[in-house]
Amino acid sequence: MKIDFSQPQRQSLVGVVVMFTDTLQGTVRSLWPILLVWVFRIDEVNKLYLGLGTAGVILLLGVIAYLKYYNFTFFLDEENEEFVIRKGILNKSRIAIPLDKIQQVNINQSVIQKLIGVHALEVDTAGSSKKEVTIKAITHDLATALKERLLESGKNTETNSFNEEGTTTKKEYPFIQISLLSLLKTGITSNYARSFALLFAFVITVYQNIEDYIDATGYESDPLQEYINPTVLLQFVGFIILAIIVLTLLVNLLRTILKYFNYRITQQQNSLLLSYGLLTTRNTIIRPERVQMVTVGRNYFQKKMDIQDIKIRQASNLDTNNKEHRKQAIEIPGCNEKEKDVLIKFLLEKMPERGVMLKPSIRKVIVQVVKFLIVPFVIFFLFASVRFTELYDYAVFLPLYFVFVATMIYFAYRNSRLFVNSEFIIKQSGAWDIDNDFLAPHKIQAVSLKQYFWHKKADIGKVTLYTAGGTLTFGLADYTRLKQLVNYWLYQVETTDKNWM
Amino acid sequence: MDTVKDESNNSERNNYINNPIDTLALPQFEEVQLSPLQPAYYKIVLFNIGIVYLLLAIGAGCGIYFISEIQSYWYVPVAFIVFTLCISLFISRISFKNKGFAFRTHDVMYRSGAIAITTIIIPYNRVQHVALHEGFLSRKLGLATIEIFTAGGDSSDVKIPGLEKEHAEKIKKLLVGKVLNQDKETNED
Known part of the structure; x- marks a missing residue:
């Protein structure tokens, strides 16, 4: 089932429809104030002109859509190991992406694309996110084949042993499927x-x-x-x-089901393929070596129902000059214990065990109390007594607020823990939703320690671990212990032969 | 690259001995003597503060001169500016004294801060690239700033200001050398 990608080819012809709706959308979006005026004055406008005008505009858009389709070609340049796209009607542009720079290839489907039976293929590159490339209309077979080729070739430069392995394990089999029931459970909890x-x-x-x-x-x-x-x-x-x-x-139920309907996780070569969504289908690939941090979170209800959310943060921002914020974590909702174990094992290579436990200092509670109780109360009474006496009417809510915040602070303190062993750093946190962040030491990019001068005497401080997929902060805790840990982590990072991606 | 790594790990695993590591015997970063910044750098800090407050003072002066209603209250803005200026000078002095850096065999450390003291440590094998900046004033004083980037995002990047130009160049060479070495090693693997 090898499809030849070395010759420039166009998208599916029905893709003109997608181009058309896109162009229409763009036009409407940029001209909506004028359109709005016309809609309100529709009685005054000559119906004939209106009809002719609309027809003309639609025809023009159709021609533009066709030209867009006609001028858009893509092919794989095997020699230079590049994926090349040519596009543009008047301003022609040629985008070449080196295959080894390709991070992710996503296959998505919007409502319109679903209607006419095509898919969108999105090529995600390392570094500058400004030149992400999207092929808007492509058949499913072609999309999957192209995706495979793009990712495969990227790996070829890194290793050859993959191909032999790859052909034997090429069969796709969905190994986890999140049922509607799990989604319902997640939605309401x-x-x-x-x-x-x-x-x-x-x-x-x-x-x-x-x-x-x-x-x-x-x-x-x-x-x-x-x-x-x-x-x-x-x-x-x-x-x-x-x-x-x-x-x-x-609201939660609806949101969850819309977003995560029919969540399937397939193992493909050495990566996971996720596909989900009711109205728009999303496809994402996760490669374990790119995974920087994994978070497993659940609250009391979810614990009782045996479901949990897994959040996966991948290395996204290679070009550090790029100030654009990171992409959001990939979420897998409603996994049961067994599924979670399988996924964690796959993503982190082994089951992380909790090592030596580190508790936060009791001063953490004091800081939280000052921040969320004393300061708001002082501000409230200051305003109420000085100027806005009507604020006293709302004083009924103060005890409620107090009880709520106090319990939150108490549980957040009780759940805040750091577990360290030689292979993993596990941070547990949260008051209601209890999250466990799993981080392997060799993914650490930098470490920072922070201490306010009034914490010096109590010997407490904060530690932050930076990874390419976000940061992990723990504190306030015993500063001497933290320093020891930092020394240990630095030792691990500096002696490891594992790459962070 | 990953399977290559796996293989090397496999061969290692065969004669793999897992001795316990005495974490107390590890080199301790907190005992490293940090080098302070060049005293001349404080002049730049003062100059920057001076510019900000000059602008503020001009603004306040114009306000007092042109708006007659507030003329009788001229001492309020003046007192405010003088007060904040004193605080700024005080904090800048403390933060200048707190700033320090060290280059160890395997990592670079940078300490900074006035109210909170932050020490950030970047292992050389996680450095992405290095930049050397020279401002107009710092060039006159023969100073330069080294900026070290990692993949951990903006907040994990380290900027060491107030280095002698030559020293900065040397540091840059050292870091670039380390980064290149790393790349070579991983490629040879």
Whole structure:
């Protein structure tokens, strides 16, 4: 099933449709103010001109789309080991990507692409992200074949033994599939904090708007005020809380299912192939050697249901001059214990064990209390007493806030741990969602230690480990121990023969 | 590269002895004597602070001169500027004194900070590239800045200012040499 890619070829002809919708989208997006004016004045405009004009524009866009399709070619330059793309109608450009610079090849599908049965192929390069290349319409067979070739050739330069191995294990077999049930479980148990905050803000604004509205309608006395007695208030608050909980669950559920529907993980040669999504299908490749940090997270409910989220951070930003922020971590939701073990083993090469435990100093609690309790309270009462006396009306919420934050701080402190052994650094953290970050010492790029002068006497401080996929910070903890650990990690990094990618 | 690595690991595994490492016997970074920055660098710091406060003072002066309402309160902005200037000078002095660097056999250390002291350590085998900067003023004073980049993102990059030009050049050569050596070694593997 070798397909020849050495000759320049065009995309699938139906791809013109994709080009067309893309161009249409672009035009509408850039001209929407003018279009809006026309829509509002539609009665005044001559219907004939309008029809002719629309037809003309659509024809023009069609021609542009066809020219875009016609001028877009791609091929593999075997000699120079480059993947070459030519495009442009008036401004022609030729983009050549050296194969060994290709980091990832993703095959995605948007709604339109799904309708006409084509896929988009995205080539992700190391370094400058500005020249990421997308082939917008390509058949599935061609896409997978091209993807295989692109990644294979990239590896060829590194090793030859892969091919022999590769042909024997070329068969794709889905080895983990996240069921809808797991997604349902994940949906109703995750991201409480974020959705809660969003909905809370939403409800508060609605409530205020209602009050404003009542003010504006000019009742003598505020009817809300009149009816508000303790029971009604309690019922109201209860209702709002219930509504928030139900909405949070629903929103999360929908989001999770839309994003992660039909999550399949396939092992392909020496990498993992992920594909997921309901409306837009995403395909991503994970290579263990590029993985910098793995995070396994779950909360109390998820523990009871035996599901957990795995977040994988890959080396993304090779060109350090590039100020663009890192790509987000790849998430695998709703894995059970067994699946998690298989994945972790594959990504980290062995099961990480928890080594020597390091607890944070009790001063960490003090810092948190100052930051999240004392400072907000002082600000609140300062404002309330000096100027805005109406703030006292909200003082009812203060005990609630206090209890909530205090429990959060307590659990965050209790869960904050660092485990170190010779092969892995494991950081456990979080109050409700408890995360475990797994990091292999040879992935460390730099280490930093930080100590405020008022922490000097207590001999406590913070350590930060930098990797190409993000940072890991632990503190405040025993500074002497941290220094020992830093010495040990430096020793490991400086003597290892493993590459960080 | 990875399978090549695996093979070498395999051969190593055959005569693999796993002795316990005495972590206390490892070289300790905290005992390294750090070299301070060139005293002339403090002049640059002062110059920069001077420019900022000169601009502030001009702004305040214009405000007081042109807006008659605040003329009687002229001492407020003046006091504010003088106060912050004193604090800036104080902090800049402390932070200058805290700054120090060291190049060990296998890594580079840089310490900085005034309120919090941060020590950042980059092993040479994780250095991506090195840059040497010279500002207008620092060129006049014969100083240069070395910037060391890793793949760990912006916050893990180290910038050592206030080095003598020659010294900086030497350091750059040393680092580039180390980086190249690393590359060669991995290629030969």
